[in-house]
Amino acid sequence: MAEAAGLALGAIGLAGLFSSCLECLNLLETGKGYSRDLSLLCVKYKVEKTRLLIWGESAGIFQDQESYNNSLDKVWIKSVVEEILQQLKLLLNDGSVLKSNYGLQKITGANEQGLEVDRPRGLDDSFESRFQKLSLSLAQTQKRAGTVDKVRWAVKDKRKFTELVDHVRQLVDGLIEITPDLQPRQREKVQEDISVLKDPEDLRLIQEACSASHPDWSEAASDAAETHSISAERRILIAQWLERSESFASNLMSSQLPPIETGDVRQNSTQISSGQLFAARQTQLVPPQRSRWVYLDQHGNQIGPWSGIEMHSLYTDGVFDPRSLLKKVEEDNYENLTQFMLRIGKTVEPFLEPQTGILYPPLVGQFAPSSKES
CATH class of the missing domain: 1.20.120.1020 (Prion-inhibition and propagation, HeLo domain)
Structure with missing residues (x-):
């Protein structure tokens, strides 16, 4: 003592x-x-x-x-x-x-x-x-x-x-x-x-x-x-997208959105086991360019991984709608875009917000993904 x-x-x-x-x-x-x-x-x-x-x-x-x-x-x-x-x-x-x-x-x-x-x-x-x-x-x-x-x-x-x-x-x-x-x-x-x-x-x-x-x-x-070097033009696009989706977010807040089922969604063979990643690596507050995201296209195929910067580019180009399913690579479950924004409390530039996750190495030759879907 x-x-x-x-x-x-x-x-x-x-x-x-x-x-x-x-x-x-x-x-x-x-x-x-x-x-x-x-x-x-x-x-x-x-x-x-x-x-x-x-x-x-x-x-x-x-x-x-x-x-x-x-x-x-x-x-x-x-x-x-x-x-x-x-x-x-x-x-x-x-x-x-x-x-x-x-x-x-x-x-x-x-x-x-x-x-x-x-x-x-x-x-x-x-x-x-x-x-x-x-x-x-x-x-x-x-x-x-x-x-x-x-x-x-x-x-x-x-x-x-x-x-x-x-x-x-x-x-x-x-x-x-x-x-x-x-x-x-x-x-x-x-x-x-x-x-x-x-x-x-x-x-x-x-x-x-x-x-x-x-x-x-x-x-x-x-x-x-x-x-933080996002152009004024992209900020305007964000505001326009949010205006279009405002009514949908209001419905979600009123618990009008039906449950989302992802059990039958097809995913490609390159998907990373999230449980293994979390067990092997320590999580921390991660800037968007060091995070990794995937999302599901209209056919249920997993697309990615992308950095938060690239997801922001897709987001401002109108690739996502409020029901688009997405998640970080190391996470187990998908959620739709509106649920994600409400969960983190950010409806403006949500993918640029530093979040807890795995810090990945910087991407070499990073490029903005195309906004066109086949």
Whole structure:
């Protein structure tokens, strides 16, 4: 019992130190007037800040004891983690070092307007929201590990700031490498974080900034950018289709639709066993270009598999009607299009909505399927 209490106290102490590091990282502002090179550098800094947050969430150090990752209780791992976090806090909490060695300047009333400080957006929005929740969780258990200087900073010297970004990245890399069992969950969280970003410029910056150092981030940003690059013409087609099918959806909501029978439907010999796929592979939140769908044509033949992007193309080309039967490859049962839209709560661009499923490899030579049926 005493040993368990000691572990719990150790976890709480680690959470306090971790929270102090996040707070220090969050004291740097990025400016609207920065050049593109400096903007890319600031994106790299934001990515490292978010990587640290994702590491802490994956470790469960702010959650209850059941969610806490026990690998942190290994003496040698806990010792290295604490040392890395201490180094990170010292690096970011020494004002004279930040100013002289890393090219930062304090934001004061006299220079704040001239710096045109940008407010959080994109990654910043996500970080701020989650950091506030984590801070509240920590406040309910203990005080922070020491005090943090609340002075806010802006970038003055790009060359020196590059060194700070590199040092932060190396320390975050150390945390990730010392806890390899957390990495699958971290990759999943990266997909989740990037998939909800909407700003094309944010996504382009992340893709470019991470191309060499973090290819998983760059690939996720590329996937998200492709998802959100739907033309205005296709959006109009969607609105027209929804208008035509509105009465049918209303009938379904009133339980007027008869049950759908699929027992006699013919399927081709290439169908994949969904039960085997689910048993063999772990599901996660999947962007549309990494999902796989099949549907039944008017003769009951299974068509596909297609990615969510290709299903969206078919959808906007009018291939489907409200009764069209479809499913993801790994699912057992078909449902009609209207049932699918009502189930996920999306009647606009339903196939572009990230959904829980199997993350398939990117398609090579992906092309838009023909809207013509034989």
